[in-house]
Amino acid sequence: DEILKEMYDQTLVGNGPRVLELTHQALEQGMEPQSLLFDSLIPALEEVGARFERGDFFVPEMLIAGRAMAGSMEVLRPLLADTGVETIGKFVMGTVKGDVHDIGKNLVNIMLEGAGFEVIDLGVQVAPEKFVAAIEEHQPDIVGMSAFLTTTMPMFKANLNALTKAGLREQVIVMVGGAPVTQEYADAVGADGYAADASATVKRAKALLA
Ligand code: B1M
Helix, strand or coil: CHHHHHHHHHCCCCCCHHHHHHHHHHCCCCCCCHHHHHHHHHHHHHHHHHHHHHHCCCCHHHHHHHHHHHHHHHHHHHHHHHCCCCCCEEEEEEECCCCCCEEEEEHHHHHHCCCCCCEEEEECCCCCCHHHHHHHCCCEEEEECCCCCCCCCCCHHHHHHHHCCCCCHHHHHEEEECCCHHHHHHHHHCCEEECCHHHHHHHHHHHHHH
16 A cells, blocks of 8 residues: 555654644545554565664664654554453553663553553653562562663563562563563563564463463
């Protein structure tokens, strides 16, 4: 489709205003918000990552592309996180300490909310003691931790150690995820659940609560 293709191209070059326009245009034409995400925005950011790895893109390009996607996601959020669903569980979510990536985490949050979870988002660079304090305060069913860099993945273990030390490990289900994370890594750090993407997170979370 033309719009999806242009949206992909404009996200890739980080043209936020144009991506916003196209988002509204696509929705007016009756296109599904999921389609904008999965057929345009996410593939565009994958290509941004590939170009960054090849040395064709640098941090500023990655940043503006990320912003362009985030702008569109704000429009899509209310459509995806449809209200009126009965609450099925409570999540505390955060990106681990040392890591500022949040687009993937925010997308997971939107999908969880859409499925009926209440989500308390701690934001990015969340230190172990912040996870501990939030679990004590909010008593969630599940705590979700995102890490997007191989250098920040070890924070999962640090967070789990902090939970154990605070006597909270048995009270809460721990889920981990993020681009470099694998099921094997999740098992190795002792997490209860892992998912590769936002919709898999919803499925896994429901299964863990059942
Ligand atoms: Co950075 N970055 N970045 N970056 N960035 C990646 C992650 C990278 C893979 C790019 C690459 O080399 N191909 C690479 C990491 C390599 C590695 O360690 N393996 C990288 C790097 C190296 C860096 C810097 C170190 C660059 C530098 O400074 N030299 C730096 C680090 C800063 C820091 O955190 N300390 C950096 C900075 C940035 C920006 C700030 C410029 C920007 C972030 C903007 C933002 O998030 N607000 C940025 C961006 C945009 C990217 C890429 C291009 C796109 C990320 C994204 O939003 N993807 C990314 C390349 C890529 O991922 N292909 C890259 C779309 C998103 C929907 O997917 O994030 O995978 P994703 O989220 C998925 C799943 O991971 C999963 O579901 C989500 C939705 O489907 N998921 C979970 C996420 N959390 C989950 C939790 C769960 C379960 C599933 O359970 C709780």
